[in-house]
Amino acid sequence: MARPSKKRVSSRNSIGDKRAMILRAATRVFARNGYFNSKVADIARAAEVADGTVYLYFKSKEEILHSIFDQNMAEAIAAGGQLIENLDDPREKLRRIAKLHLERLGADRDLAVVFQVELRGSTKFMEEFSAAGFAEYLALLRRTFEEGQRVGVFRKELNATVAAKILFGALDEMATNWIISKRNYKLEPMADVVMDVFLNGVSA
Amino acid sequence: MARPSKKRVSSRNSIGDKRAMILRAATRVFARNGYFNSKVADIARAAEVADGTVYLYFKSKEEILHSIFDQNMAEAIAAGGQLIENLDDPREKLRRIAKLHLERLGADRDLAVVFQVELRGSTKFMEEFSAAGFAEYLALLRRTFEEGQRVGVFRKELNATVAAKILFGALDEMATNWIISKRNYKLEPMADVVMDVFLNGVSA
């Protein structure tokens, strides 16, 4: 049918990254309709491939969602690790992580929606995903906080796990609200306010 | 089939509250399987009524979810309002609200799952619901915070809306983590830690 231009598109940008195209398309579709309301056919159309092609790259619709999460979470954690490895002050480390957190989500609204909304939409996903990436991220925050306690900049009587959750929760809420909000503001600067309150609250 | 005892049950406790029974059953079913994986037939079975009966009380499956939210949110906000009306210190007001927040969720794990997980599972729901209840709840936190700024106990340079979000996000994360966690701890005491850090962070 409308196949004349397809070949060119194919050879220009998709040799080998058809999988990535499908992932990008799926992120968009999931973000707009929600995971359960998204048809595989919708994803295929958005990615400009046939329905069946999706199954050459992914075992199931669910695996697509998993892949979106896995890929981005791995990237984020790696980026976070790198970012803080030459820093000394734990407070500064946390500031950087927070900024990166909101920066990444703020840079791609569709991805943010999938992370803040769609991934939360089932206990099953929550448990699977939390086991994988969220837990690791929380652990990064916790370890950094503990380091701060050791160095003496954070109150020693606080439970580091809880402190990590407070920080994560606050950032998470910034992101969720940003998505829902109709107003159009930058997400990443919110990190400063959050860190101001948080660091003030936990400093020795 | 197993209908012998049904009539008695019916007349003992359900005259007029069959609707409530269905809501309670639905909360349990949604919490265990997720909204989209729950069949109306599951809810009916759990409520010990026929599939069709569900439709005598609710227009659709979606309306059941709405009703769960509306009812509980209204109750919570009312309870919160009452709780703080005779208090003066805005810090104490926030402490009480936070405690109530986690107390209510901690008292009913199924309800907590629906609130923390299922209700978040689609942008559509998020927007509808946020317009209604969440926004009102956030507004309650914000107004209380502003009061504290006026009285001079909270730092005046902080944006009250953001402060409210930080507090809400932190509490929300406590609840979400409590649900996911396999360990068995009390949710409500977490409010103290959160408020300790938060109040410390925002106090003038």
Added chain:
DNA sequence: CATGAATGAATGAATCGTCACTCAGTGACG
């Protein structure tokens, strides 16, 4: 080179199970 056999990526119509919702009926009660 030209040929055509082999490959496997890509297609999209068809399949098949699953549910939300309907409605014709049942029986309890006054």
Added chain:
DNA sequence: CGTCACTGAGTGACGATTCATTCATTCATG
């Protein structure tokens, strides 16, 4: 009897997944 709350088998639509088929590409061969 009439009413009415309730029942649950049936229906229609939908959508994830499959698979027979197409076709571009590669490459061994003459």
